[in-house]
Amino acid sequence: MCIGMSNMAELHLHDVSVRFGGLQALAEVNFSLMPGEIVGLIGPNGAGKTTVFNVITGVYSASGGHVEYNGDKLTGLKPYQVLHKGIARTFQNIRLFQNMTALENVMVAQHSRSSCGVFGAIFRTRAQKIEEQRIKDRAMEELRFAELDEFADEVASSLPYGHQRRLEIARALASEPSTILLDEPAAGLNPAESAELMETISKISLRGINVLMVEHDMKVVMGICQRLVVLDHGVMIAKGNPEEIQKNPAVIEAYLGN
Structure with a gap:
């Protein structure tokens, strides 16, 4: 599959709630992510942003409500099943295979789409060799997309x-998602690196891939997101375009005014 427009997908959260014992982590959160859209999920620390990601990707189960993707409920699915549905993610902390090359890191994600089984891998069948070359070629496409191809063997x-941040995104893209969840992708980046990240995310959207992004860097958020969803203590307090959110009194009090 060449890099291009992904299958259009819609993600909807319907009254999603999460409770851990006596702690209400999320309370009836509702929002949607439409095809090719970049949406920012913002709020103070502990607002429930990563919990939303974990519910979508099957790490946590919702105590109430449900997540719908392309008309199908994701309720009860395991993370690998959610990945096969077309939802990939990155994490707050870099989770690369540090002793593997950049190319090998991206190839790992392509193996989730591999059709050759254990027999082919053990006996190195012709079909397996063809598949392995396809995986390598696909991984190189994503490295070129992230402008990291010159570091393939590093x-x-x-x-x-x-570069490691962008490599994580390239690896997520190699799983051929229609939606990607980016958890604080600009964390620790300098201004030049943040600008490169914004360009990369814009190019992802142009491929028809939905982007849901948790981010604290307001320059990145306001500069790239079409819509924002704001959480505070697990409650959605606002949603709208960046201009609306910047003027929202509840958001200013809970987050932007800090």
Whole structure:
């Protein structure tokens, strides 16, 4: 599959609630992510943003409500099943295979789409060799997309921090998602690296891939997101375009005014 427009997808959260014992982590959260859209999920620390990601990707089960993707409920699915549905994610902390090359890191994600089984891998069948070359070629496409192809043979741990962030995104894209969840992708980046990240995310959207992004860097959020959803203590207090959110009194009090 060549890089291009992904299958259009819609993600909807319907009254999603999460409770951990006596703690209400999310309370009836409702919002949607439409095809090719970049939406920012913002709010103070502990607002429930990563919990939303974990519910969508099957790490946590919702105590109430449900997540719908392309008309199908994701309720009860395991993370690998959600990935096969077309939802990929990155994490707050870099989770690369540090002793593997950049190319190998991205190839790992392509193996989730591999059709060759254990027999082919053990006996190195012709079909398996063809598949392995396809996986390598696909991984290189994503490295070129992230402008990291010149570092394909470099060990991940040797790459600058900003490059490692983009490598994580390339790996997520290699799983061929129609939606990608980015958890604080600009964390730790300098202004030049943040600008490169914004360009990369814009290019992802142009491929028809939905982007839901948790981010604290307001320059990145306001500069790239079409819509914002704001959480505070697990409650959705506002949603709208960046201009509306910047003027919202509840958001200013809970988050932007800090």
